[in-house]
Amino acid sequence: MTMKLDAKTPSGPLADRWSKYRQEAKLVNPANKRKFDIIVVGSGLAGASAAATLAELGYNVKCFCFQDSPRRAHSIAAQGGINAAKNYQNDGDSVYRLFYDTIKGGDFRARESNVHRLAEVSVNIIDQCVAQGVPFAREYGGLLANRSFGGAQVSRTFYARGQTGQQLLLGAYQALERQIHLGTVKMYTRTEMLELVIIDGHAKGIVARDLVTGEISSHAGDAVVLATGGYGNVFYLSTNAKGCNVTATFRAYKKGAAFANPCYTQIHPTCIPVSGDHQSKLTLMSESLRNDGRVWVPKKKGDARKPHEIPENERDYYLERKYPSYGNLAPRDISSRAAKEACDAGLGVGPGGLGVYLDFADAIKRLGEDRIRERYGNLFEMYERITGESAYEQPMRIYPAIHYTMGGLWVDYNLMSNVPGLYVIGEANFSDHGANRLGASALMQGLADGYFILPYTISDYFVTAKQPKPSTSHSEFKKAEDEVAARTKKLLSIKGKRTVADFHRELGKLMWDKCGMARNEAGLKEAMARIPQLRQEFWENVNILGGDLELNPALEHAGRLADFMEFAELLCYDALTREESCGGHFREEHQTEDGEALRDDDRFAYVSAWEYQGPGNLPLLHKEPLVYEEVKMSQRSYK
Amino acid sequence: MNLKLRVWRQKNGSTPGKFVEYQAPNIVPEMSFLEMLDVVNEELTRRGEDPIAFDHDCREGICGTCGLVINGVAHGPLSATTTCQLHMRSFKDGDTIVIEPWRARPFPVIKDLVVDRGSFDRIIQSGGYVSVNTGGTPDANAIPVPKTVSDVAMDAAACIACGACVAACKNASAMLFVSAKVAHLNILPQGQVEKERRVLNMVTAMDEEGFGNCTNIGSCEAVCPKEIHLDFISQMNREYAKALIKRGK
Amino acid sequence: MSNVTRFYKSSLGKKYVMALTGFALFGFVIAHMAGNLQIFLGPESINAYAAFLKSKPGLLWAARIGLLAVVILHITAAIQLVRINRRARPVGYNDNKVVASSLAQRTIFMSGLIILAFIIYHLLHFTFGATNPDYLQYHDPLGRHDVYRMMIAGFSNVWVSIFYIIAMGLLCLHLSHGVTSMFQSLGLRRKAITRSLNLFARTMALLIFTGNVAIVVAVLTGLVK
Ligand SMILES: Cc1cc2nc3c(=O)[nH]c(=O)nc-3n(C[C@H](O)[C@H](O)[C@H](O)COP(=O)(O)OP(=O)(O)OC[C@H]3O[C@@H](n4cnc5c(N)ncnc54)[C@H](O)[C@@H]3O)c2cc1C
């Protein structure tokens, strides 16, 4: 099969493309909509909003999630907020500015047309959410409040306390539950998609496992939508929920869908550090803390003194020193790498030396403890709950952690992958954030895709593709079911010596060390040599107890890990072949004299879309060149 | 520290369960409660014993998936804290910890400590939303909402549907959960149109699921990790009667 | 489904019935106590009061029937609610402690049942004279039923008095939760008034206890003869 990557971007002036597209899009007759079955895998912001909207339009929808309720999808954890170019604050925001900031923030590695459309529909999202009853923060006058987020120069972030993702997801979830009640969506909770079924080159359904009974079933649809989130857990420790996985997108990749830019992973600088080998996940502390906290490490290696015993002149406020104009507010990737450098140099604090101080002593002296409590009380409480330490009395310890993955399945302007009928939305696709995502933009993208883009673009496929109605009696379904069953049996039959978590920890550590915040050729090659060995050991020595016809969390985890084990290699390979530094991808070989990321626009202004070539073979690289008609690429500087 | 666990083990919904004792040696105070169970499970796996099944996902107190009754208290001894956010420094060396699943007829046990909370989703299906389709909504600032109103709506909307209120209530009543959703939507201008229908249908759905009723005890409020308070129950009682009277006319 | 059946079929409707009937009973108990406290004013006062009540048979019977209906509703709803609650938790916990609860809250049904037993005994005792038929033959010099003497005779028996005192204790317990609960069930409680409401409930419960027990103790100690 040869792969064609046609982004299908409409022509004409950038600002008019989406309206032009909508005017010209082919529509399905209302009476015919219910004849189309759509499978939506995932019930996060992207999946829930898509499933609800498609059902409202009249399509027949089946929606899947592995949690016990669609409301528990990982989107629920987002804290900070959601961007929209409403310009309610009259501070000069506009669709164009949001578009430009997103492109620039993505280090010029995203597609202009998609990003502009995202900025356009951002305003509708807020209207929609408010109508659903999302309790966004408000001013005393009754109008919506905004804040500036992630270094943006305008206040365009809408928020609902520290629970924005939760509230947005509840809005989408409620819309989804309403459709379930109306019988237009059939919801499958605790059901995991394990295979994509392709018939005559078109995506026609999925095979899924009921996590409670273990039953494997086939589901046919005229289109399949993947909204399965990001793959941050390939690093084992991340701010993602424990269940986040690459399985759905990776199985699609193995069936022919192109995986784009897997090496674009984002690190968040302010997470609570690891406290020991038992650590199962990392918790993010809002970046807003850096507004008042000062980051430092001791100047002396292995300084065992308590923080307050270390005198001022023996502390290194390294962000303030290296980036005098931005100081403690230097961007995510820069401050993350600076923390890593300090710890690599043996200056780290706390258990294992993997942490730096974020000190509020000066702020407390300046503003008083009450003001600090007012601003960060919740965060300080959360910190104390986890670490048992009071940040009023001693500095917080923080460390960067994997937070978001910009890479994902390649999609065109319609959000369709290179496999016809397979759509990918939300964090699961690669589309809008380029090499780096701006704060508060993931929620915006998930909802834009689900509420306002996919429902328009999918009809075009139904009208033009004219595909026969799929049926689960087709032999491809049977084949896929057998594959899933065989895989499950195989995993259960190994009965080796090591636990699934044990393997996952090892994979994660390897990825973090060799393909984490900073990458280099030797390390990546080392990882690529080690991963297949680890994978082999996994398939020979993993120990999963229990059976397949019951709730078996270890089996679920093992299946996901098995995919991570293969995916990790793809990630490293992408990182190895992208010989430049951009956004979340930092290659040590490619940096300026002062350690800044050095992009190579001449050689790498393209999207890397990888095609699976069978087990044991390296994937094939396809390049989608990135053409900038509207903006000029520039190098950022935060000195 | 070394702990003794008494854990409810149950193969599935149709087999009776029982308590089984386990040792949890070398537990450190920095571990979260679920990490302690991870450690125990890894040891069980090494010994060839079926690990303990429990629900969890975000492990940061927001998704509402986790939930254990720890020494008789839903989500354990720390107030306003989910099970996943509870850390072992709340226990001491030598403690015996009894761990049980949520107990309620509408929350049948699936396995060990995992229960099925689908009844909560069905209650939401009966009316826990504003019936607006995507698109065609007015500008977000078209209807000003007093900050005090939206703050209260947010207080109510903070519920994570963990089910601890049901687990803790002596009557296995879901009033705190249901009233929080009713309050969240009924207080906002956007929720006014369906105000009566919402409360009537959600209460009916709640009753049909087999939850108990509220005898105004307050255990639910005491264990709620999101500090949802009893005023919402009072408010729902009032709105229910008002809705019936209004519909009667 | 008519609104009334829908209302009563729902858990919230039954709670409304509990609260409204509870309120009526609460009112009766206060009024009844006020009437009985006239014992301290001497036989004339209380006997006249009793005779006055009986002089209006229409009103009396209306009140009696109303009261009976209220009691039946209160009890029926209570039993139905309790059954639903028991069914809602088929498997209990290892240690069935109830977090953040008071004794009054946990025992509301038991205290109610014992109060019911008390009411039945009490009616047999004083109203129907089933336990002591001679009580109904007591007449004062004016030929009225000598309620004063009946009460003194009744509470001269230590065991009877003890039972009354225990029953009043339970009534006090029942009301110390019941009165706040009533406001919550009717949707009238708010955080801001909770403390005053709790105080009100406890004070009222205690007042009712003290008032009623004072009568029993006064007779027992010979203060009232
Ligand atoms: C701690 C944290 C804070 C964040 N804060 C912000 C913020 O402030 N602003 C912002 O814009 N972004 C933020 N983000 C990023 C943002 O939350 C996510 O990128 C976004 O919510 C992803 O949404 P989604 O719908 O694509 O996927 P998810 O919400 O991850 O949903 C995935 C869905 O897919 C289902 N699924 C997955 N695999 C399978 C399978 N194999 N079979 C069946 N179902 C499957 C899951 O059950 C789930 O329903 C944050 C992220 C984290 C981790």
Ligand code: HEM
């Ligand atoms: C004179 C006698 C009684 C009085 C004054 C009284 C009063 C009250 C009041 C005010 C309430 C609160 C209602 C509410 O919660 O909304 C109540 C509740 C209750 N009563 Fe009674 N009651 C009496 C007798 C009984 C009897 C005989 C029973 C027994 C079977 C009983 C059982 C209950 C129960 C189970 C409740 C529910 C408690 C709750 O909802 O919190 N009561 N009562």
Ligand code: HEM
């Ligand atoms: C120590 C406390 C009490 C005393 C001394 C007392 C005394 C009496 C007396 C003397 C009568 C008979 C009146 C008459 O026949 O003329 C009576 C009737 C009655 N009492 Fe009490 N009572 C007490 C407590 C209660 C309580 C707590 C209740 C209810 C919960 C109650 C319910 C009744 C009822 C229902 C009647 C019958 C009224 C009627 O004739 O219809 N009493 N009481």
Ligand code: SF4
């Ligand atoms: S009300 Fe509180 S305890 Fe109940 S489900 Fe919501 S968050 Fe959990």
Ligand code: F3S
């Ligand atoms: S504990 Fe139960 S009785 Fe009511 S106040 Fe809470 S639901």
Ligand code: FES
């Ligand atoms: S695991 Fe999400 S709230 Fe505990």
